[in-house]
Amino acid sequence: MKLLYTKTSPYARKARVIALEKNIPLELVDEDLQKKSQRLLDANPLGKVPTLVLDDGTTVFDSPVICQYLDGLNGQVIMIPRDIPGRFEVLKWEAFADDLTASAINLYREKVRHPQDFNKEFIAAGEAGIGRAYTYIENNLHRLQIFNLAPVAVASAIGYIHLRLPHLKVQGDVQQWFEVISKRPSMAQTIPAVQ
Numbered sequence: 309m310k311l312l313y314t315k316t317s318p319y320a321r322k323a324r325v326i327a328l329e330k331n332i333p334l335e336l337v338d339e340d341l342q343k344k345s346q347r348l349l350d351a352n353p354l355g356k357v358p359t360l361v362l363d364d365g366t367t368v369f370d371s372p373v374i375c376q377y378l379d380g381l382n383g384q385v386i387m388i389p390r391d392i393p394g395r396f397e398v399l400k401w402e403a404f405a406d407d408l409t410a411s412a413i414n415l416y417r418e419k420v421r422h423p424q425d426f427n428k429e430f431i432a433a434g435e436a437g438i439g440r441a442y443t444y445i446e447n448n449l450h451r452l453q454i455f456n457l458a459p460v461a462v463a464s465a466i467g468y469i470h471l472r473l474p475h476l477k478v479q480g481d482v483q484q485w486f487e488v489i490s491k492r493p494s495m496a497q498t499i500p501a502v503q
């Protein structure tokens with residue numbers, strides 16, 4: 309099984325953490341998103357990572373689907389609860405974290421594209437949204453204490469923000485929580501790195 313990914317992608321990180329937690333062997337294939345390979349475009353017409361390619365050539369995307377696929381393997385579901393309330397609580401956190409990541413990517417892209425004259429209103433609105441998301445995380449930190457896909461997704465989003473928008477680091481209780489979860493081996497092995 310191959311995972312087409314980048315080392316900085318928080319979406320791919322969720323899948324990598326699940327594979328590590330479940331000892332699922334994954335061949336990691338580093339993709340260049342500035343110059344998308346034919347392999348990536350053949351596997352996923354939208355050219356996004358992560359994309360999972362099974363041994364029989366079947367492709368699986370996007371990251372929430374890959375996470376559910378990986379968690380269903382080996383007859384051992386450990387990252388997404390099976391009971392309905394538990395499952396939807398975790399999937400809600402994942403959706404929240406993925407949207408937080410998307411906001412951060414949009415802010416980062418705007419600053420990279422227009423370093424001198426970025427749209428200040430757009431940046432201010434996006435940063436305010438990230439601030440509100442941090443408050444929500446802080447107010448609900450007690451819901452992120454059991455290790456499963458929910459805290460993995462939230463910590464992956466925060467890890468990306470720390471890399472790309474370092475002036476928006478989490479603080480206080482959320483920072484302490486983030487430091488603890490970042491030390492878990494599967495999280496430590498997947499800390500985003502600039503390529």
Ligand SMILES: N[C@@H](CCC(=O)N[C@@H](CS)C(=O)NCC(=O)O)C(=O)O
Nearest residue numbers: 317318319341356357358370371372
């Ligand atoms: N909803 C998708 C989002 C994936 C995504 O946007 N990945 C980014 C990298 S972090 C990407 O592939 N960007 C390239 C592009 O949008 O062309 C998922 O959860 O997998």
